[in-house]
Amino acid sequence: MATATTLKGQPLDRAALESMLRRRMFYTPSFEIYGGVSGLYDYGPPGCALQANIIDLWRKHFILEEDMLEVDCSVLTPHEVLKTSGHVDKFADWMCKDPKNGEILRADHFVEDVLETRLKGDKEARGLKVEEKEEDPKKKKKKSKGGEAVKLDDVVVKEYEEILAQIDNYNGEQLGELIKKYDMRNPTTGVQPSPPVAFNLMFQTSIGPSSNLPGYLRPETAQGQFLNFAKLLEFNTGQMPFASASIGKSYRNEISPRAGLLRVREFLMAEIEHFVDPEGHKKHHRFHEVEDIELAFLDRHTQLSGSTTVKKQTIGQAVKDGLVDNETLGYFLARIHLFLLKIGIDQTKIRFRQHMGNEMAHYACDCWDAELFTSAGWVECVGCADRSAYDLSVHAKKTGAPLVVRQRLDEPKIIEEWEVEIEKKKFGPFYKKDGKTIENAILATSQEERGKLAKELEENGKVVIDVPGVADGKVEVSKDLLAIKWIKRTENIREYTPNVIEPSFGIGRILYSLMEHNYWTRASEGGDEARGVLSFPPAVAPTKCLIVPLSSNKDFTPAIRTLSQKLRSAGVSSRIDDSSASIGKRYSRNDELGTPFGVTIDFQTLKDGTVTLRERDSTRQVRAEQDKIIDAIKALIDGSKTWQDIESELPKFESQEVEVVVR
Amino acid sequence: MATATTLKGQPLDRAALESMLRRRMFYTPSFEIYGGVSGLYDYGPPGCALQANIIDLWRKHFILEEDMLEVDCSVLTPHEVLKTSGHVDKFADWMCKDPKNGEILRADHFVEDVLETRLKGDKEARGLKVEEKEEDPKKKKKKSKGGEAVKLDDVVVKEYEEILAQIDNYNGEQLGELIKKYDMRNPTTGVQPSPPVAFNLMFQTSIGPSSNLPGYLRPETAQGQFLNFAKLLEFNTGQMPFASASIGKSYRNEISPRAGLLRVREFLMAEIEHFVDPEGHKKHHRFHEVEDIELAFLDRHTQLSGSTTVKKQTIGQAVKDGLVDNETLGYFLARIHLFLLKIGIDQTKIRFRQHMGNEMAHYACDCWDAELFTSAGWVECVGCADRSAYDLSVHAKKTGAPLVVRQRLDEPKIIEEWEVEIEKKKFGPFYKKDGKTIENAILATSQEERGKLAKELEENGKVVIDVPGVADGKVEVSKDLLAIKWIKRTENIREYTPNVIEPSFGIGRILYSLMEHNYWTRASEGGDEARGVLSFPPAVAPTKCLIVPLSSNKDFTPAIRTLSQKLRSAGVSSRIDDSSASIGKRYSRNDELGTPFGVTIDFQTLKDGTVTLRERDSTRQVRAEQDKIIDAIKALIDGSKTWQDIESELPKFESQEVEVVVR
16 A cells, blocks of 8 residues: 555545645634644534544543543643653654754654655656655655655665664664764755754643742643552552543644644543553453454564564464563554544554554553554554553652552462571671672572572571672671571562553544545536545534525425424434535535535425435435434434445435426 | 532531542542642542533533534644733733742732631621621632631721622732731731732743744633634634634633632633624524523622622513623523533522623623632632624734624615825825824814815815824814815625624533532431432433442342443443442442432342332332333433332332341
C-alpha cells in the first residue's frame, strides 16, 4: 500500500477532502480571523458530534465493558509532580535553529525532510516514477521543497533509507552528527542549522497570585490516575487487577506543527491505566476471548534492520512466541483493534508497530503503537505501553505514600534464610570512612555466600570480604563486629507495587484517520463533478437522519414537526433541510456530512402518512408508514438490521429524485 | 431560610457530608499525596459519572431540544484575542497584601470577613443568638475568626449591613476606603493590609518554541464561539436567530480559593451563545411555552436598598413589567430553572439575582444569576448575561472580519436624508492638524442640524461648527470645503451585528449543590449511627443498579453474570457487590453513592429465576422474574413509571434484609 486511497480504492485527494471538511465545519483553525495559531483547531458541529460519538463508543467498549474506574483529574499540574515523573527532565524533542533567519526546526523532521528530498531527486535523475506518498514509519506530509534531480551513489541511497527506517531511534547528538556528516542545509536559507538542543514540550504557567507555584499543563492524563492509585484501590475494595480510565485534554507545545489534526498542541486523550500484579507473567483472565484475532505486527528488530514489512499473526501466537511480551499487553492490543474496527477504521490500514529502544518514553519498558495509514503515511493513533512499576515507584519514593498492594497470603509464608547482623556501635568507629562501603558490600552478599561466610566466621572467628576500592580490595571482619545467623520468620502479607499497562488514545488523530478511511467520491447526476461522501457507520455518524420536505410549502410543516419529535423521542439525532435546493442537492450536501439516512416528506405523506427512507451509500430508497421507517432507522443504528434486511422487509421506492421534483 | 438543610429538612452537617463524599471518592483534592494545590480537585468514579450524567441531560435539554450548534474550541488562547475582548485589562479581582506576613487576601472577601466577625461579636455582646450561616448574597463559608464580643453603635451595625448587602458592587478604590475608614486588620497579624490592586485572573503561558506568542488559558468558552460566528451562521444557512453551545474546561487563577468545589481554578463550563436580532425587542418564538413558570427574583434595586427579599412571579409577568428586560432573556431564565429541577435541585433553594452596576462583567449590559442555596449561603451557579453586541463588535473592529448578519429586506427600503460631503483634498491641507477633529465634529451632526447647516451654507456660503478643543470652540467652514445634500437611496440589504444572550453554567458548582440538596441521613438498623443517603433522581445517579448476591457462594456467579450482561444490554449501568458484608450493610454503602435500585440474587433465584428489587429512598422491595425487574428499572430510569407504579404492578417482598441473612 504505497499511496492513500479512499474507501472505494480511489487515489485520495487530501486537499479536496480537507477543503470539504473545513467547508462543512468538521474542523477549522482556531482564531482564524486573527490569523490562526498553528497546532490549534476548533471542531464545528459535525466534528463535535463525531468526537462525542467516538468517545461514547470508547466508554462503552472499554470502561463499561470492563468496569473500569473513570476519573477526571486536573490539567494544571504542579512542577514537583512532573519533576518526579521525569517529564521536566526528559519530555522533550530535539530542536535546531537556523542561524541566518532564526527559523526553528524540529531536528528529526528536518533530517527526514532533507533525506527524502535527496532520495526524490535521485529517483528523478534515474528517470524513475516518484511517488508522492510512500509507506514509511511516521512520515509527515510536506510540500515538495523543489529538490533538484541529482543522482546519488547506490551506497548513499542505501544509507539514507536505513536512516529513515529508524529515524525515531536517534537522540539529539546523533541527529546533530547526521546533519554534519551529510551536510544538511535549511532549503530556505542554504545554511546548516545549529546543533540540536532539547526543548521541553510542556506548557508552563504559574498557579496562585504570587507566582510562587510553578506548574504545567499536563502532557498526559496518566499522572492524575497514578497519584490516586491508593484511593482507587480502596474504591475497588482492594481487588486486583483493575483499571482506571480518563478522558480529557492534554497539551504538548509542539515545535513546529504543520500537519492539520495529526499534530496539534491541545488534544483530547482517552487513557487507561491497567494495574496488574507483576508476578504470574501478567496473565489476563479474558485473553482467551481475543486470542484468535489476527493483527499486523512490525517489531523493533525488523525496523532496525531497515525494513517496514509487517507480519500477520494471531495475538495468541504472538504472545506464545514472545513477540508480544505478555497476555495483558496482548489483550489490550486486540481490544484496541476491535475498537478501531467498530468505529469504522479500515482493517487493512491498521498495523501495530513496536517502539525501538531510544524511541521509547522514559517511563516505558515496552510499547506498541496502533498506527493508521493515511495520506500522511502511517500515523501513531494509539500507544500501548508497559510502564512497569516506574510511575508508582517514583511517586511513592518522593512522597512516602504507600502506592502498593498489600495482599493477604492464603497460606502464611515461612521464610528461612541467612541474616546479617552488624554490630553498628563498634563497626563504624572501627572502619571509619570505609565503614559504609564495607557494610554495603556485606549486605549485598547472596544467600549462598552468606552460608559460606557463616561457616568461616564460626571456624576462624573472622571472615575476609571482597570490597572493591577499599585497601587492596580485601577486608577482614571479626566476629565481634559481625554475626550471620540462620533465621526463620512468617509472612502473612505480601506487599508489591503493581505494574501498569497503558493503552492511550489520541482521539483527534483517530477522528481524522476515520474521516479519510470513510471518504470517497461519486459522480454527480450531471456527471460533471465528483461529490464527496463520508460513509461513517451509523453509530458514529454526526447526525443520523436528514428530514427533507419536498418543498418549502407550509403544508409540510406539521408533518416535519411530528417526524422530528418522534425521532428525538427515539433518541435519533436529526436535522431538517427545508431550503429551496433540489432534493438531490440536499441529499448530496448531507452525504458530505456523513448522514446515513434521509426521510422525504411529500404530498403522498399528507394523504397516507408514508415517507421514503434513503440510504446514503447505495442511494436506494424504501417507502412505508412513518413509524415503520422510524423502527427501521433505530434498527440500522443499533446494528440489529442491515440495509439489505430493510430492503427485503419494506417496499422499494423506485421513483428517483427526478420524479419527486416533477410532481 | 436561614440555615442549610438536608432533603428531609434536617440541619445539614457539611463536615459529615464532605467527609462522606471524599471517602466515597465523589471528589478528592488533586495531588493530595504531594500536599494538594488549593482550588484543584479530581473527580473519582461516582463524581465522574454524576458529572457525565448532568452533561448528558444538559445536552438533551438545551442543545438537542433547540438544535443548537455545538462546538469544541481551543483552551489555549493568544494574547491578542483576550486583549481585544477586554479580559487582559479588566478580568481581575482586587487583591491586598499583608505587609507583615506577606499573606495575600482577596479584598472583597477580607472586608466581608471583618465586618461579619464584628457583627457577630456585636450580637454576642447583646446576648443574641448567633446564626452560623445567614441568608446573604454570596456569603462564603469561613471559620470563626475568634471575634470578641464587642457591642457596636446601632448606626454602625446598620452601615455594616448595608455594605454587606452590596459587597459585590465596590471597586478596588472603594474597598480600600472601607478598609481605612473602618480600620480593618488582618486577624492573624493585627496589621492593616495594603491598598487593593487589580490581579488578573487568567493563567498565562507561551505558545511555540521561542516563547514568542504569549497566551492564556481561556477564562470562558465564549470567545471561541464568537470568533466562529460567521462560519456558524453559514453552517446554519444564514438563518437567525440561532445558538451555539460549548462544553469544556475554563480556568481562573483565583486569589485564595478555600471553598471546596464551589471556588476552583479549573472548572467545567457549559455555555450557550444565543445570537438574536437587536431589533424587535428580542422576542422569542417559544416564550409562550414558559411564560407561566414562577421564579424567585432578587433585583438590583432591592439589593442596593440593603435587602435580600425575593419576589415570586411568573416569568411572563416579569417580562411584561420590565423586571426582566426581554423575552429571550426571560425564556432562558425559565429554561435554566426547568433544567435545575430536572436534575434534582431543590425548587425552594433557587433564586434569580440580578447583578448590580459595578458587579457586572465588562461585556455585559444586564445579568441574572441562578443562585442555589447551600451550606455556604447562596452560590452563583448559572449566569445569564445579555452581552449585547459587545464581543462581536470588538473582534470585528480589530480584525476586519464581517461578524454581521446580512438580511435581504422583503421590501427595499428607500432612504432620504442629509448627507455630508467633505472636499478632502482641500479640507486637510486647509485645517492641518485640526482637520480630523473638525471632520469628525461635522460627521457627528444630527439630521436636524444638517438641515440647518445646509440652509446656512446656501445662504452665507459658509457655516460655523462647534468643535470643542479647537481654537475658541467655533470653526468656520466655507462651501468650497463642504457640501450638505438631500439624497435618496435604496437599500435591499440590512446589515446588523447580533446581540448575544449567554446562559453560562458552572457544572462543578451545580454538581456540589445537587449533592447537598439530595443528601439526608437515616437511622441505621441498630439506631446508633446516622447513615448518609444521596437521593439523586435515577437519571443523574452515578450507577443505576447494585447487584447483591446473598453471599459469595460460587453458585450465584452465573446468575450474577447473566443479570449484569442483561442490564448492560439495556443500557443500565450496574455494579456488583459480592463482598462478605451483610446485605443491609452493602445496601447502605450504596445509598451513600446514590444508587437508586438494588437487585438481590438469592437461593430462590436459582430455583425460579426471580429476584428482588429494592428502592433506595423507601427501602421497600418487590420480587418478580428477572426480565420484569429489568423492565421496571428501565421505566423508573426513563421516568415513564414511578416506584408507586411498580409497587402496584409487582408483588411486594416483605421479608426484610434480616430475613435474608437468616436463611
